Amino acid sequence: MKIPPVKGTRDFYPPDMARRNWIIDGWKRVSVRNGFEEYDGPIFEYLKMFQIKSGDEIVEQLFSLTDRGGRELALRPEITPTLARMVNQQISSLPRPIKWFSVPRLFRAERPQKGRLREFFQWNVDIIGVDDVLADAEVIFCALDYLQEVGLTPADIVVKISSREMLAALLLTIGVAESELEDLYAVLDKRSRLPGDTFEQMLVEKVPDENKRKKIFELMAVESIEQINDLLDLTDAAKESVDELKHLFELLGVMGVADFCVFDISTVRGLAYYTGIVYEIYDKAGELRAIGGGGRYDNLLKQFGGPAIPATGFGIGDSVLAILLNEKGLLQKQLPSRKLNYFVACVDKVYREAAVKLTMKLRSAGFAANFSYKAAKLSKQLKQASDQNAGRCVIIGDEFRENKLAVKDMATGEQQLVDYDKFFAELK
Ligand code: HAM
Numbered sequence: 001m002k003i004p005p006v007k008g009t010r011d012f013y014p015p016d017m018a019r020r021n022w023i024i025d026g027w028k029r030v031s032v033r034n035g036f037e038e039y040d041g042p043i044f045e046y047l048k049m050f051q052i053k054s055g056d057e058i059v060e061q062l063f064s065l066t067d068r069g070g071r072e073l074a075l076r077p078e079i080t081p082t083l084a085r086m087v088n089q090q091i092s093s094l095p096r097p098i099k100w101f102s103v104p105r106l107f108r109a110e111r112p113q114k115g116r117l118r119e120f121f122q123w124n125v126d127i128i129g130v131d132d133v134l135a136d137a138e139v140i141f142c143a144l145d146y147l148q149e150v151g152l153t154p155a156d157i158v159v160k161i162s163s164r165e166m167l168a169a170l171l172l173t174i175g176v177a178e179s180e181l182e183d184l185y186a187v188l189d190k191r192s193r194l195p196g197d198t199f200e201q202m203l204v205e206k207v208p209d210e211n212k213r214k215k216i217f218e219l220m221a222v223e224s225i226e227q228i229n230d231l232l233d234l235t236d237a238a239k240e241s242v243d244e245l246k247h248l249f250e251l252l253g254v255m256g257v258a259d260f261c262v263f264d265i266s267t268v269r270g271l272a273y274y275t276g277i278v279y280e281i282y283d284k285a286g287e288l289r290a291i292g293g294g295g296r297y298d299n300l301l302k303q304f305g306g307p308a309i310p311a312t313g314f315g316i317g318d319s320v321l322a323i324l325l326n327e328k329g330l331l332q333k334q335l336p337s338r339k340l341n342y343f344v345a346c347v348d349k350v351y352r353e354a355a356v357k358l359t360m361k362l363r364s365a366g367f368a369a370n371f372s373y374k375a376a377k378l379s380k381q382l383k384q385a386s387d388q389n390a391g392r393c394v395i396i397g398d399e400f401r402e403n404k405l406a407v408k409d410m411a412t413g414e415q416q417l418v419d420y421d422k423f424f425a426e427l428k
Contacts, residue, residue, distance in 0.1 A: 008118025055272035088306030126313025169238035292316030343385035
């Protein structure tokens with residue numbers, strides 16, 4: 001009986017694993033140089049943890065299970081609730097600001113499509129304990145630091161930035177009730193992914209008043225921060241969040257990444273816990289789903305039973321990123337290829353033991369080494385050495401009786417007879 005892999009999951013054969021590791025190693029390297037420390041949590045948590053504040057979309061996509069003790073659990077669809085739980089648990093002893101990153105394996109029962117899977121990896125970078133917009137700028141910089149390092153430019157990607165706080169103030173001015181905001185965000189977030197009439201139908205359900213809807217459409221058509229002033233009389237709250245947004249753009253300029261960033265009022269984010277600055281990273285051509293997204297979530301720790309501590313951060317998935325890098329020709333050429341320092345061949349099975357011993361000695365000295373399992377024809381063994389991308393091939397032949405080895409440089413083809421002890425003395 002053949003059992004297929006589960007829909008929306010991936011098998012990582014060695015070349016796929018090399019790609020995955022290259023991406024994740026880069027995430028980790030860039031996080032560390034931006035001053036973040038790594039953390040992780042369990043792959044499953046209590047189901048209710050994801051029902052508190054992640055929003056309906058995530059809740060509908062949960063992989064949930066009941067354990068033998070009758071506890072309702074779920075595979076994590078994101079790590080932000082775990083982060084909030086972990087920080088709350090040790091809040092009095094953790095030095096602040098908390099600058100943490102993680103690369104969790106996540107699970108969402110989404111309809112699998114290009115860039116959307118049921119199991120994926122996501123780079124998370126978060127700052128907890130800083131309410132200054134400088135922290136928002138710093139995490140956006142961190143994302144762009146990585147994206148630039150792998151070769152993406154403002155011609156390839158764009159960070160679309162807005163503020164939920166500002167949108168809330170503007171929607172309240174239009175006459176939307178505070179209690180309707182959260183539901184409205186969920187609809188507005190779907191706008192770019194839905195056919196126009198489906199979106200309008202959903203909006204009618206949330207906002208039956210035609211006049212208000214018209215104003216929402218006008219608002220969502222705004223193309224610059226300045227334009228907002230012309231459209232509406234700003235309340236003090238709205239002015240404050242407009243100023244904060246402007247300040248964010250100034251800081252992104254100071255950090256040298258302004259070319260990647262644009263104001264986009266329709267960026268709302270799907271998750272329910274965001275409270276302030278929000279952003280999403282897209283391919284410039286707009287052909288793919290979001291590469292990543294994040295924002296400020298100043299109430300989440302409190303909603304998880306902790307003190308009111310501000311927080312901001314983002315998540316970038318591995319799958320859309322890999323698709324984009326591949327399309328741009330940036331993936332394959334940067335991948336380190338499999339490297340074996342030595343391949344040990346022997347011309348006759350009488351030298352097998354010597355070959356095994358020599359290989360182990362090389363490995364103990366820190367070199368990646370393999371031997372041939374068969375004393376096949378030397379040409380076959382050399383082919384194996386080259387298939388395994390060996391730098392050198394050590395050939396054990398009859399000269400071994402005089403304590404000598406043939407060492408072949410696989411790149412130049414040059415071969416030398418070397419004294420056994422000298423070979424080990426000069427290893428590098
Ligand atoms: P999110 O927007 O749900 O945010 O996910 C962030 C990124 O994860 C997406 O832009 C996408 O690259 C990737 N992603 C999401 N779902 C899938 C999927 N089904 N298949 C493949 N990739 C996917 C969050 O998860 C927030 N917790 C991020 C965050 C951290 N906000 C603050 N801190």
